[in-house]
Structure formats: structure tokens, C-alpha cells
Amino acid sequence: MISLQEITQLAQNTNLDNQLEDWKKVSRKHLINILNYLNFQACTILINFKHLKYNNTLSLQAxxxxxxxxxxxCLWVEPQGLKQKLNSYKFLDIFLTDGQRLIRIKTDVKAISEEGISFTLPEICYELGHRKVKRHACKGIQVDFIQNGALFRGYLLDFSAASFCVEVSAVPPQTFYWINPEYQVYIILKNGQDVLYSGKCRITRQTCGQKTRSFILEPLNHQTYRFKPKKYRSSRHKLTPSPNIIFRHPFTQEMVNLEVGDLAGSGLSVEEYQDDSILLPGMIIPELFIEFADGFKIKCMAQVVYRNTSRTRDDVMYVKCGMAFLDMDIQAQGRLSGILHHVANKMTYVCNWVDLDALWxxxxxxxxxxxxKYALIHTNKEKFKETYERLYIQNPNIARHFIYQSKGIIHGHISIIRFYENTWMIHHHAASRLSDSRAGLVVLNQVERYINDFHRLYSTRMNFVICYFRPDNRFPHRVFGGVTESMNDPKGSSIDPFAYFHYRKNSDRVEIPESCALVKAEPEDLVELESFYKYKSGGLMTHALDLEPGMLGSDELSKEYQRLGFQRERHLFSLKKDGILKAFIMVNVSDTGLNMSDLTNCIHVIVLDSDDLPYTILNSSLCMLSRYYEQDEVPVLLYPVSYTESQSIAYEKIYNLWVLNMQHTDQYFKFMEDLFSRTQKDRFKNSAGFG
Known part of the structure; x- marks a missing residue:
């Protein structure tokens, strides 16, 4: 909106009448429509008077x-005492604006009173000028105005995508001399505690107020880097018909509806006419809806990250703005990725309804x-079926599945499950070896794409991705082992081998020696565990499995499982000898079949002192902890594998635990790009299956 200050300055311009030939004419019919629109929107106009003696201008809102x-x-906005005050003034003209255009009306007064004023509308009035970008009035948006350590507070008066006007106050001992108009300022715009914008600005104009002062500010950045830039970005698609975005503008509270240009899992782009643009780079939109043609909507939080100006073939100026998603709930993520994956490949599905008979x-x-594997699960097959019905029909927040199918026949499958607070596990990767040679790679690409799109959002809770695989399984060994070797940074990607065996419950009473104790883990135990693991491996396992002092007692995820009708329990124990930590044990209890190899329903043992922990003591501890499980044979994952060898412990297989830090996704995708060239894809086309 054109500010009161600017209109007042124009009203004081005595040369306006000599410039009429330069202005656009506005008919009475058009003027009446504008006036009725202003009435409908409860807007005001400015009525100007000139002093009879001093020639100064008085501008009043009506x-x-x-x-x-x-x-x-018209009715006066502040009528008290006006009639007497106006005795010293004569009517000059009227100014009104719709935010972009400023219209001047020269006419005669019919009547004036304490309550209001009446005019005769002329046949013609004039549009004084046309803003390149429309300004919009704002209410209730607080401003933090910062320069060289000085903080002034105030409010946002109006804004456009190119500049905005703020009014701030000087609170003693502050003075406006503290503000150097030649230096940039840092602006924070807030609604209560919610930050809606922050950025560096240039001061272009200011008023001369003593206690309060208005500043016209021009943002210096036309691009915002919300996230760390990535080489491997989300795939963008143009949908037909195109969806629209709908949101209430955070500064004006007006509803906005714009057509989407490109849509990706991480963001979207829209176009606006430059004259009417309302998207300011850096502006945060707390609640935005993506509406598809059938009325289906996806809700998210977004931020404008760039604004580029272009020109059409008809020489019309427009801007293209990009938005990044800041958050989106997990179900909305599944729906959006389902749409985008299906656009890219009509045989790919995300979190779709699955025919369980066809899946089995x-x-x-x-x-x-x-x-x-079937020999281990057949006795609990009904429980497996029940678990999978809840996973694939209810589609809970804790799991995502990806399907490759054609004409109703499933050719490939992979799924991920959130089993630790900020860690998702890739498992159940399977592909038909005969029907479609691409299936295994397609579904792996699907889960990679989902991870790349959404891992930075809070609702995803994805700081790490893990996968258990057998080193003799060629495909995951080449992928996960290969990327770990290629990255050569255990804080980016790490692998730790575990010995896997089943502990058979024993009904005999078992006790451990008096010098030993199996007790609930304390924070200092996790500190020691972290030091041991850093020395032994230096990888990511303790971070990914929530084996950090700060995560002790965290049960948010277990409560989420319970809310969804699933089971997840985690119990941490320390096995000590003479008060010294010898082994750390994590007991995970979950639904049967949540992972087909029961890697989510097993005991993890980490031995810190292999030389001073006889297996008989550890075996007694396993016997005591097996009471947490219903089954007679309890899966155990033991680290390091060297302990099993030194103690002559029989184990069934080795499982490598691979962990990827989501800060290193570019290195992962670079490796995958190099690995799966066309010839290499042919080499692995029939290989899939892990977890």
C-alpha cells in the first residue's frame, strides 16, 4: 500500500495541476467501482486541505x-474537533489508492460536518502513477530492526516483494542517530514468537520523527539458502493439470492462490505478475496447502527461497519464485511422493494399498x-500376517513401503521403518529374478529418492539411515560396503560387523558371580561405551542406535508405536565386574515380523573388555534377559565379532550394520551414480534381497 507519508508529500506538491497531461484518465464509472471496492474492504481515503494563511497541507483519513x-x-476516521479545526482550511483534493495506483480527485465539497464530508464526483479524475510492484498493508507484524548491536523495535506498515516500510521507536537512551542510513540493517519480522522473515536490508528512505520513525527498506538478498546446497537435488515435475498452492499471507492475512509450475518432494515453483507479486525471498509461510485437481490437499510449512524476474513474449514482466518445504507430516510426505514417483514411472508406488496375498x-x-528363513517364521506365521496387515493397510507413521508392479503383479519391494528416534532402517528389499530385471534397482532408487526429498524435515526424524546385511550378499555389499569404502570417512558412512546367533531359553535357575552385576545402564556407562566405540571403530553406530547419554530414557518413539497399536520396548543394561563396565546390552522388543529376521526384536551385546569377560557370565546375563521375549529362541547380535572367536562361541552368520549420516547424501549419490552405470546395472540386474 502507498504510505500516508508519500501521499502527504504528493499533496504538498503545488505543481500537480501542471502535470495532468502526463497522467492516465480515470472515468467516473471506473472511479465509483474503485470507491465501492474500498468500502467493501473497509479501506480509507485521504482528504487534503490547505491552510488559509500558511499554505501547509492537512491530510485527514475518511x-x-x-x-x-x-x-x-464519507465519514471521518477521527471526527472529534474537526469542524472547528477546518475553519482555518480550505478543501484541496482527494487521494485514494488500491495499493498500486494512486488516484487524485479534484472536485467540490457539497457539505461538511463533524461526522463527515460529501462531494460531487467529476466526470474525469487522474491516476498519478503506477507502482512497479504493489504494496500491501500489514497489521500486527512485529519488527526487530538491528544495526551494529543496536536493537529498535516496531511494526511492519506495508510491504511489497521489492521493498517494505517499517515504523520503529527509539527508547532512551536510544536516538535515531544510532542508525547510519548508509549501512545495511538486519531485519526480523515476527508474529508473536514465530519468525516470518529475517534478512539484510538497505535503507532507501526515512522520515524525520523524533520518537518514532518510518524506514523504507530494500532486501539485499534475492535468494535464501535454507538448507545446505546439494548437488543431487530432488526431481522436479510439471503436472497436468497443475496443482495450486493456497495459503493465508503471513504479513497481510489475505488468501493467496497461485498455480504451481514445477513440483518436487523438496519444494515447488510458482509464477506471479511482477506488478502483483507478494512473495518475498526469505518469507516463511507457516501453513501452505497444495491443492490438486480433485480437491485433494497436502499441507506443509514452506519458505520462499528465490525470486527471479523475467519477461513474456508480450513484454509483460513476471517473477518466478521458488519455495522450499520446511516441514510436512509423514503421511503427507507419503502422498506427495506417491504422486511424484508415479508421474516419473507409472509402475512405482509409495505407501499404496497392497494386496497382502499378492505380497506374500x-x-x-x-x-x-x-x-x-521360513523355518524360523512358520510357527508364528499368523502373527506375521497380522503385523503385515497393520503395516500395509493402516500405513502407520513409523513405516514406508515402495512397490514396483505391473498389471497387478508385484516385481519389486523395499521398505523402511523408524526404529530409533532419528534413525530409519532399510529392510525387506526383494525383487523378482525373472519377471523384470530392473525391479530391484527401481525400488532402491525409490527409497533413495524419498530419503533425499524428505530427510531434512523435522517430521521425518531422519538423521541416520541404517541397514543390516550379510557380507556374502553381493548386492548390498557392493552398494553399502562400496559407498563406505569410497567415502573413507566413518563419520559419514560406517560399517560394524555383528555375530548373529539364537539364544535358547533355559528353565534352569542361573546366577552370575557375586563380583558381577547386571544393572540398568547409567549415563556414565554410555559415556564409557562411546569412548570404547570411538577407539574401536570411530563410526556412527552409537549415534544411530541412540546409545548416547542424552538419549537415555527417551521413550517418545515407543509411545508413538503404542499409539499406533504396535509394540516397541527398549531396555539398556550394563554388565559390570567389580564395578567396571565389561559389556553393554540393549534389549529391543517389538512385534513379531516387524523385521523378518527379527533384527528389531533381539538383544544387542557390545563387549568392551573381551579379555576379562568369560562367556559363561555373558551367557548367564542372556538367560536373565531372555524373559523379555515370548519365543523360546531369542536372536542375539554381538559386537565385536572377535569376542565370539576368542570365546569359541558358535554363531549362525555375520550381519554388517551400515549407517549413513544424512549430512553426507551427496557423497552417497555420487557413488551410486558411478556404480550403476548402464553396464554395471546389467551386472547386478538379478541381484536383490537383504534385511
Whole structure:
């Protein structure tokens, strides 16, 4: 909106009448429509008077009443004492604006009173000028105005995508001399505690107020780097028909509806006419809806990250603005990625409704449920079926699945599950070896794309991705082992091998020696565990598995599982000898079949002192802890593997625990790009299956 200060300055311009030939004419009919719109929007106009003796200008705000003919009636905004005050003034003109255009009306006064004033509308009035970018009035947006350590507070008066006007106050001992108009300032715009914008600005103009002062500010940055830049960015798509974004503007509270240009899992772009643009780079939109053609909506939080000006073939100026998603709930993520994945490949699906009979048939035919695995699960097959019905029909927040299918036949599958507070586990990767040679790679690419799109959002809770795989499994060894070797940074990608075996429950009473104790873990135990692991491996395992002092007692995820009708318990124990930590034990209890190899329903043992912990003591501890499980045979993952060898412990297989730090996704995708060139894809086309 054009500010009161600017209109007042124009009203004092005695040369306006000599410039009429340069201005655009506005007919009475058009003027009446504008006046009625201003009345509808409860806006004001400015009525100017000139002093009879001193020639100074007095500008008063009035509200126009509905206008039906050639008369205009207005009510004063602040009527008290005006009639007497106006005895020293004569009427000059009227100014009104719709934010972009400023219209001047020269006419005669019909009547004036304490309550209001009436005019006869002329046949023609004039539009004084046309703003390149429309300004919009704002209410209730607080401003922090900072320069060289001085903080002034005030309010946002109006804004455009190119500049905005703020009014700030000087509170003693502050003076406005503290503000150097030649230096940039840092501006924070807030609604209560919610920051809506922050950035560096240039002062272009200011008023001369003593206690309060208005500043016209021009943002210096036309691009905001919300996240660390990535080389491997989300894939963007143009949908037909195009969705729209709908949101209430955070500064004006007006509803905005814009057509989406490009849409990706991480953001979108829109276009606006430059004259009417309302998207300011850096501005945060707390609640934005993406509306698709059938009325289906996805809600998110977004931020404007860039604004580029262009020109159409018809020489019309427009701007293209990009928005990054700052947050989106996990179900909305699934719906959006489902749409985008299906656009990219009509045979790919995300978190879709799955025919469970077809899925189980696929698992068996693809060899994912091989005879040895089925021997372990067949006694609990009904529980497996029940768990999978809840996972694939209810589609809970804790799990995501990705399907590659054609004509109703499933060819590939992979899923991820959030099993630690900020860690998701990739598992159940399976592909048909006969029907479609691409299936294994397609679903792996799907989960990679989902991770790349959404891992930076709070609702995803994804700081790490893990996967258990057997080193003799060629495909994951080349992928996860290869990326770890290529990255050569255990804080980016790490692998730790575990010995896997089953502990058979024993009904005999078992006790450990008096010198030993199996007790609940304390924070200092986790500190020692972290020091041991840093010395032994230096990888990411303790971070990814929430084995940090700050995570002790955290049960937010367990409560979420319970709310969704699933089971997740975690119990941490320290095995000590003469008060010294010898082994750390994590007991995870979950639904049968949540992971087919029961890697989410097992005991993790980390031995810190292999030389002074006989297996008989550890075995007694396992016997005591096996009471947490219903089954007779309890899976155990033991680290380091060298302990099993020194103690001659029989184990069934080795599982490598791979962990990827999400700060290093570019290195991961660079490796994958190099690994799966066309010839390499052919080499691995029939290989899939882990976890």
C-alpha cells in the first residue's frame, strides 16, 4: 500500500495541476467501482486541505460510504474537533489508492460536518502513477530492526516483494542517530514468537520523527539458502493439470492462490505478475496447502527461497519464485511422493494399498522368504500376517513401503521403518529374478529418492539411515560396503560387523558371580561405551542406535508405536565386574515380523573388555534377559565379532550394520551414480534381497 507519508508529500506538491497531461484518465464509472471496492474492504481515503494563511497541507483519513451515483459521502476516521479545526482550511483534493495506483480527485465539497464530508464526483479524475510492484498493508507484524548491536523495535506498515516500510521507536537512551542510513540493517519480522522473515536490508528512505520513525527498506538478498546446497537435488515435475498452492499471507492475512509450475518432494515453483507479486525471498509461510485437481490437499510449512524476474513474449514482466518445504507430516510426505514417483514411472508406488496375498506370494517366489528363513517364521506365521496387515493397510507413521508392479503383479519391494528416534532402517528389499530385471534397482532408487526429498524435515526424524546385511550378499555389499569404502570417512558412512546367533531359553535357575552385576545402564556407562566405540571403530553406530547419554530414557518413539497399536520396548543394561563396565546390552522388543529376521526384536551385546569377560557370565546375563521375549529362541547380535572367536562361541552368520549420516547424501549419490552405470546395472540386474 502507498504510505500516508508519500501521499502527504504528493499533496504538498503545488505543481500537480501542471502535470495532468502526463497522467492516465480515470472515468467516473471506473472511479465509483474503485470507491465501492474500498468500502467493501473497509479501506480509507485521504482528504487534503490547505491552510488559509500558511499554505501547509492537512491530510485527514475518511471512510467512503457506498457510492451509487455522482455523489460521494464519507465519514471521518477521527471526527472529534474537526469542524472547528477546518475553519482555518480550505478543501484541496482527494487521494485514494488500491495499493498500486494512486488516484487524485479534484472536485467540490457539497457539505461538511463533524461526522463527515460529501462531494460531487467529476466526470474525469487522474491516476498519478503506477507502482512497479504493489504494496500491501500489514497489521500486527512485529519488527526487530538491528544495526551494529543496536536493537529498535516496531511494526511492519506495508510491504511489497521489492521493498517494505517499517515504523520503529527509539527508547532512551536510544536516538535515531544510532542508525547510519548508509549501512545495511538486519531485519526480523515476527508474529508473536514465530519468525516470518529475517534478512539484510538497505535503507532507501526515512522520515524525520523524533520518537518514532518510518524506514523504507530494500532486501539485499534475492535468494535464501535454507538448507545446505546439494548437488543431487530432488526431481522436479510439471503436472497436468497443475496443482495450486493456497495459503493465508503471513504479513497481510489475505488468501493467496497461485498455480504451481514445477513440483518436487523438496519444494515447488510458482509464477506471479511482477506488478502483483507478494512473495518475498526469505518469507516463511507457516501453513501452505497444495491443492490438486480433485480437491485433494497436502499441507506443509514452506519458505520462499528465490525470486527471479523475467519477461513474456508480450513484454509483460513476471517473477518466478521458488519455495522450499520446511516441514510436512509423514503421511503427507507419503502422498506427495506417491504422486511424484508415479508421474516419473507409472509402475512405482509409495505407501499404496497392497494386496497382502499378492505380497506374500511375491516374497516366496522372489526367494526373499527362503527355506531357512521360513523355518524360523512358520510357527508364528499368523502373527506375521497380522503385523503385515497393520503395516500395509493402516500405513502407520513409523513405516514406508515402495512397490514396483505391473498389471497387478508385484516385481519389486523395499521398505523402511523408524526404529530409533532419528534413525530409519532399510529392510525387506526383494525383487523378482525373472519377471523384470530392473525391479530391484527401481525400488532402491525409490527409497533413495524419498530419503533425499524428505530427510531434512523435522517430521521425518531422519538423521541416520541404517541397514543390516550379510557380507556374502553381493548386492548390498557392493552398494553399502562400496559407498563406505569410497567415502573413507566413518563419520559419514560406517560399517560394524555383528555375530548373529539364537539364544535358547533355559528353565534352569542361573546366577552370575557375586563380583558381577547386571544393572540398568547409567549415563556414565554410555559415556564409557562411546569412548570404547570411538577407539574401536570411530563410526556412527552409537549415534544411530541412540546409545548416547542424552538419549537415555527417551521413550517418545515407543509411545508413538503404542499409539499406533504396535509394540516397541527398549531396555539398556550394563554388565559390570567389580564395578567396571565389561559389556553393554540393549534389549529391543517389538512385534513379531516387524523385521523378518527379527533384527528389531533381539538383544544387542557390545563387549568392551573381551579379555576379562568369560562367556559363561555373558551367557548367564542372556538367560536373565531372555524373559523379555515370548519365543523360546531369542536372536542375539554381538559386537565385536572377535569376542565370539576368542570365546569359541558358535554363531549362525555375520550381519554388517551400515549407517549413513544424512549430512553426507551427496557423497552417497555420487557413488551410486558411478556404480550403476548402464553396464554395471546389467551386472547386478538379478541381484536383490537383504534385511
Amino acid at each position: 471512510r467512503p460510504l457506498p457510492c451509487l451515483g455522482d455523489s460521494l459521502n 506370494k511375491f516374497f516366496f517366489e522372489a526367494g526373499f522368504v527362503y527355506p531357512g
